[in-house]
Amino acid sequence: DQQVKQNSPSLSVQEGRISILNCDYTNSMFDYFLWYKKYPAEGPTFLISISSIKDKNEDGRFTVFLNKSAKHLSLHIVPSQPGDSAVYFCAAKGTYSGGGADGLTFGKGTHLIIQP
Amino acid sequence: DTEVTQTPKHLVMGMTNKKSLKCEQHMGHRAMYWYKQKAKKPPELMFVYSYEKLSINESVPSRFSPECPNSSLLNLHLHALQPEDSALYLCASSQGRTRSYYYGYTFGSGTRLTVV
Numbered sequence: 001d002q003q004v005k006q007n008s009p010s011l012s013v014q015e016g017r018i019s020i021l022n023c024d025y026t027n028s029m030f031d032y033f034l035w036y037k038k039y040p041a042e043g044p045t046f047l048i049s050i051s052s053i054k055d056k057n058e059d060g061r062f063t064v065f066l067n068k069s070a071k072h073l074s075l076h077i078v079p080s081q082p083g084d085s086a087v088y089f090c091a092a093k094g095t096y097s098g099g100g101a102d103g104l105t106f107g108k109g110t111h112l113i114i115q116p
Numbered sequence: 117d118t119e120v121t122q123t124p125k126h127l128v129m130g131m132t133n134k135k136s137l138k139c140e141q142h143m144g145h146r147a148m149y150w151y152k153q154k155a156k157k158p159p160e161l162m163f164v165y166s167y168e169k170l171s172i173n174e175s176v177p178s179r180f181s182p183e184c185p186n187s188s189l190l191n192l193h194l195h196a197l198q199p200e201d202s203a204l205y206l207c208a209s210s211q212g213r214t215r216s217y218y219y220g221y222t223f224g225s226g227t228r229l230t231v232v
């Protein structure tokens with residue numbers, strides 16, 4: 001059962017417009033959510049995160065919104081640029097018993113294509 | 117140095133071979149991770165090391181054997197793999213549970229493993 005879901009495999013947006021990537025989760029024990037960007041043949045790159053006690057976090061062109069009651073988060077990129085074309089993964093961090101570090105649960109990713 | 121370095125980048129091995137994947141970081145991160153990513157799938161957590169001790173093993177078969185010789189190095193020893201083990205193996209590090217939510221995880225570029 002997938003605990004982190006990205007239901008849009010791909011998204012095409014015109015350069016300069018807003019890109020909105022969506023993510024849903026099922027596990028209410030997740031305490032942080034993160035967005036990663038991945039280019040082919042490279043590892044994922046951390047973009048932005050949000051704590052489960054907040055509803056918004058902003059960093060430059062990237063803003064993440066969290067709706068805890070709906071178990072939904074979204075990443076907004078404004079304005080979209082050609083270099084933003086990549087696969088975007090939503091990830092969630094939960095609390096493992098007895099561990100000092102926690103692994104991430106990833107969604108399947110959304111391929112964002114920015115069109116000139 | 118803000119990178120996680122993985123070697124080799126590509127590896128082809130037979131089912132009777134023994135090989136090792138290596139991962140190195142010099143950021144002073146105390147948590148290190150192995151993830152496995154198959155084509156068109158999200159990365160899946162395999163192992164977590166916290167302060168050089170194995171803290172999480174996500175029910176990974178014993179033909180995968182992790183090792184953390186020191187705080188900067190993480191190895192994954194492979195023995196008697198199956199063709200279905202072919203995947204991209206990603207190493208990551210983080211500052212640990214108290215900071216990883218903010219800084220995220222730093223991933224390496226991965227080792228593309230093919231088992232023949």
